[in-house]
Amino acid sequence: MGHAGNLGFVTPQRLKFDQTLPLRSGATLSDYELVYETYGELNAERNNAVLVCHALNASHHLAGHYEGKANSEGWWDNLIGPGKPLDTDRFFVIGVNNLGSCFGSTGPMHVNPASGQVYGADFPVVTVQDWVDAQARLLDALGITQLAAVLGGSLGGMQALDWSLRYPQRLRHCIAIATAPNLSAQNIAFNEVARRAIITDPDFHGGHYAQHNAIPKRGLRVARMIGHITYLSDDAMEAKFGRELRAAELSYSTQEIEFQIESYLRYQGDKFSEYFDANTYLLITRALDYFDPAREHGGDLSRAFASATCKFLLASFSTDWRFAPARSREIVKALLDNKLDVSYAEIDAPHGHDAFLLEDPRYHGVLRAYFLRIAGEFQ
Numbered sequence: 001m002g003h004a005g006n007l008g009f010v011t012p013q014r015l016k017f018d019q020t021l022p023l024r025s026g027a028t029l030s031d032y033e034l035v036y037e038t039y040g041e042l043n044a045e046r047n048n049a050v051l052v053c054h055a056l057n058a059s060h061h062l063a064g065h066y067e068g069k070a071n072s073e074g075w076w077d078n079l080i081g082p083g084k085p086l087d088t089d090r091f092f093v094i095g096v097n098n099l100g101s102c103f104g105s106t107g108p109m110h111v112n113p114a115s116g117q118v119y120g121a122d123f124p125v126v127t128v129q130d131w132v133d134a135q136a137r138l139l140d141a142l143g144i145t146q147l148a149a150v151l152g153g154s155l156g157g158m159q160a161l162d163w164s165l166r167y168p169q170r171l172r173h174c175i176a177i178a179t180a181p182n183l184s185a186q187n188i189a190f191n192e193v194a195r196r197a198i199i200t201d202p203d204f205h206g207g208h209y210a211q212h213n214a215i216p217k218r219g220l221r222v223a224r225m226i227g228h229i230t231y232l233s234d235d236a237m238e239a240k241f242g243r244e245l246r247a248a249e250l251s252y253s254t255q256e257i258e259f260q261i262e263s264y265l266r267y268q269g270d271k272f273s274e275y276f277d278a279n280t281y282l283l284i285t286r287a288l289d290y291f292d293p294a295r296e297h298g299g300d301l302s303r304a305f306a307s308a309t310c311k312f313l314l315a316s317f318s319t320d321w322r323f324a325p326a327r328s329r330e331i332v333k334a335l336l337d338n339k340l341d342v343s344y345a346e347i348d349a350p351h352g353h354d355a356f357l358l359e360d361p362r363y364h365g366v367l368r369a370y371f372l373r374i375a376g377e378f379q
Contacts (some may be wrong), residue, residue, distance in 0.1 A: 005081060005082040005083055005328075006007075006064065006065075006077070006081055006082075007039055007063050007064035007065075007074075007077075007080075007081050007082070007088060008064060008065070009064060009065055009066065009067040010037055010039065010061075010063070010064035010065070010074070011037070011065065012035050012036070012037050012060060012061070012065075012104065013035070013036055013038070014033055014034070014035050014104070015033065015034050015036065015138060015141055015148075016031070016032075016033045017031075017032055017034070017134075017141075018030070018031060018034070019137070021099075021130070021137070023124055023126060023127070023130045024126075024127040024129050024130055024290075025124060025125045025127070025367045026376065027124035027125070027362065028124075029099065029106070029124060030113075031113050032099060032105070032106035032134075033061050033104075033105060033106050034047050034096055034097065034099070034105045034106075034134060034138050035059075035097040035103065035105050036094060036096045036097065036138060036227075037059050037060050037061060037062065037064075037074075037094075037095045038092060038093065038094050038095075039062070039064065039080060039081070039092075040088035040089065040091050040092045040093055040094075041092055042092040042142075042144070043092070043378070044131060045378065046092050046119065046143065046144055046145070047146065047148060048090065048092050048148050048375075048378055049091070049092045049093075049094060049139075049142075049144045049147050049328045050086060050091045050092070050093050050094070050147065050148055050149045050150070050151060051094050051096070051135060051149075051150045051151070051171075052080070052086075052093060052094065052095050052150075052151050052152065052156070053078065053096075053098075053131075053135070053146050053150065053151070053156035053159035053160055053164075054075075054095065054096075054097070054152070054155075054156050054158075055152070055154040055155040055156045055275060056154070056155055056227075056272055056284050056285070056288070057272070057283075057284075058075045058076075058098045058156075059075070059095075059101065059103035059104070059110060060095040060096055060097035060103065060104070060105075061075065061095065061103070062074045062075065062076045062077070062080050062095035063076060063077045063079075063080040063081050063088075063093075063095075063313070064077065064081070074095075075089060075357065076357070078358070078359040078364075079359075079364065080093055085364045085365075085367040085368035085371060086151070086280075086367065086371055087105070087371065090371075090375045090379070091148065091327070091371070091375070092102070092104055094139075094142070095139075096134075096135050096138055098126070098131045098284075099126050099130065099131060099134055100123060100126045100135070100280060100283040100284065100287075101280055101284075102275075102276060102277035102280040106120070106262045107119070107123060107277070107279075107280055107283075108120055108123040108207075108277060108279035108280060108283070109210070109277055109279075109280075117211065118208075118210040118211065119279075120208040120209070120210055120211070120279060121205045121206055121207020121208055121279060122207075124281060124285055125283065125287075126283055127290050127291070128155075128158050128159055128162050128287055128290070128291045129162055129166065131159055131287070132162045132163055132166060132167070134377075135150055135159075135163075135237075136167055136170065138216045141217060145170065145172065146165065146169070146170050146172065147163075147170060147171040148171075148172055148173065148374050148377075148378070149171060149172065149173035149174070149175055149204060149371075149374055150171050150173075150174055150175070151166070151175040151177075152175070152176060152177070152179070153176075153177040153178050153356035153357070154177075154179055154323060154353065154356060155179075155284070155287070155288055155291075156177075156179075156281030157176035157177050157178060157179025157180075157184075157278065158176075158179055158180075158288070158291045158351040160174050160175060160176045160178065160179075161174060161176050161181070161221060161293070161331070162291075162293065164305075164308045164309075164310050164312070165293055165304065165305065165307055165308055166307075168307050168308055168309045168310065169309070171310050171320070172310055172311065172374070172377070173310055173311050173312070173313065173370075173374055174308075174310050174311070174312050174313075175312075175313045175314075175315075175367070175370065176314050176315075176328075176331070177266070177314070177315045177316075177340055177356045178311070178316060178317055178320055178323050178328075178353055178356040179195075179316070179323055179327070179328065179331075180315075180328070180330075180331075180353065181292070181293065181294060181304075181327065181328035181330050181331050181334070182275055182291060182292035182293075182294065182295075182299050183289055183291070184327075184375045189286060190226060190227070190230055190290050191285040191286075191289055192348060193226055194222070194223035194224075194226045194227055194262050194281070194285060195223070195281075195282050195285060195286075196317070197218075197219045197220075197222035197223045197226070198216055198219035198220060198223050198278045198281060198282060199219070199223075199282070200219065201216035201217075201218045201219030201220075201278075202216075203215060203216040203217070203218070203219075204216040204219060204278065204354045207278075207279050207282075209278070215273070215278070215341045216278045217273040217280060218273075218275040220269070220272060220276060220278055220281065221266070221269030221272070221273045222269065223272075223281055224268055224269045224272035224273070224276075225265045225266070225268065225269045227267075228265060228268050228355065229322075231322065231352055231353045231354045232353075232354060233319035233320070233321065233350060233351060233352030234288070234319075235319060235350050236319070236350055236351050236352055237261065239350070241260045241261040241264060244258060244259065244260040244261075245258060245259060245260070246258060246259065246260055246262070246263050263279070280286075284318035284321050293305075301330060301333075301334040302333070302334040302337035302338060304334065304342070305331075305334045305335055305337075305338050306338055307314065307333070308335070308338065308340060309338050309340075310340075311340070311341040311342075311343075311345075312340060312341065312342045312343065313343045313345075313366075313367075313370050314328045314331055314332055314342070314343070314344045314345075315328070315344070315346075315347060315363065315366060315367075316328035316329075316345075316346050316347070317346075317347050317348075317349045317351070317352070317353070317355040317356065317363075318346065318347065318348045319349060319350055319351065319355070320350065320352055320353045320355060321353075322352070322353045323353055325346050326347045328344065328346070329344075332338065332349075343370065345362075345363075345366045347360065347362050347363050347366070348362075349362075349363065356358060
């Protein structure tokens with residue numbers, strides 16, 4: 001195995017679909033496009049493909065860089081590449097941008113062919129199941145009938161779980177990291193506060209802000225600040241900022257920044273509002289809220305997983321209070337109830353929910369070992 005290296009420059013690809021996609025809501029989507037990237041080579045047997053599903057504000061751009069664009073590193077570049085835990089010398093890795101996103105696939109910022117206007121708030125509500133169905137169609141187009149694995153963290157982990165439930169013969173391994181079988185009431189509450197921040201922004205215009213040449217940046221900033229607090233652990237925030245002041249003296253103001261944590265959150269909110277679409281934020285947080293595979297089985301998660309046949313790896317992080325280890329253990333129990341092959345790692349990491357994006361040696365060690373196991377099946 002070679003030294004862990006970078007993929008270098010990568011190029012997104014685009015695929016147009018004419019066949020209508022029926023959505024969970026009863027709506028349909030036609031004439032849609034999916035943007036995706038691939039890394040590594042598909043082997044002759046076409047059995048070394050790994051689909052990576054993205055979380056809320058990520059995209060198809062998993063790894064590598066874009067030529068001529070500074071700071072364009074893929075969001076999971078520390079994990080994916082030659083010699084890395086998900087080794088592109090062994091695997092053909094696929095990243096797909098989900099429908100409703102603002103990073104290229106058809107979404108609220110695109111023109112609705114029925115009206116000739118930007119979709120805006122008229123873009124149909126999408127669910128995890130809809131995304132998985134669209135991903136399955138992309139794989140059909142690529143000629144991949146069965147995946148070596150589906151991998152995802154957070155909302156991406158929910159997609160990986162859904163693959164195991166609804167397309168059980170199309171994957172051999174499901175790897176779900178820092179995820180949950182559904183959102184808790186507290187999690188739904190955080191999402192709702194974030195959505196209300198956006199919807200009550202005077203620049204929102206009922207979701208049709210594009211027609212008013214406006215962007216609800218104030219709402220997006222607050223939404224991101226709320227979300228960011230939940231992605232970090234109390235310990236991580238304390239270690240990084242504590243009660244450190246921004247200036248040497250207090251200004252005794254209720255409106256100016258006093259503490260470094262305030263400055264950090266405002267910076268994150270400002271940055272987010274410059275690149276993320278408000279309607280996309282509403283859609284994706286709703287998809288999170290709706291995910292609940294046990295609901296169709298009387299709330300019985302074990303019954304929900306009765307259709308699964310693949311092998312599973314689940315990983316959680318000790319300080320992740322948004323998707324706590326107890327939620328992963330619920331999934332593990334349901335899988336064991338069905339006598340499925342399950343590996344589970346509970347990693348003691350200080351970073352909170354964001355740990356799944358970071359380069360923790362124990363976490364990456366678990367994934368490296370598991371992917372070596374998968375590679376042994378076809379080499």
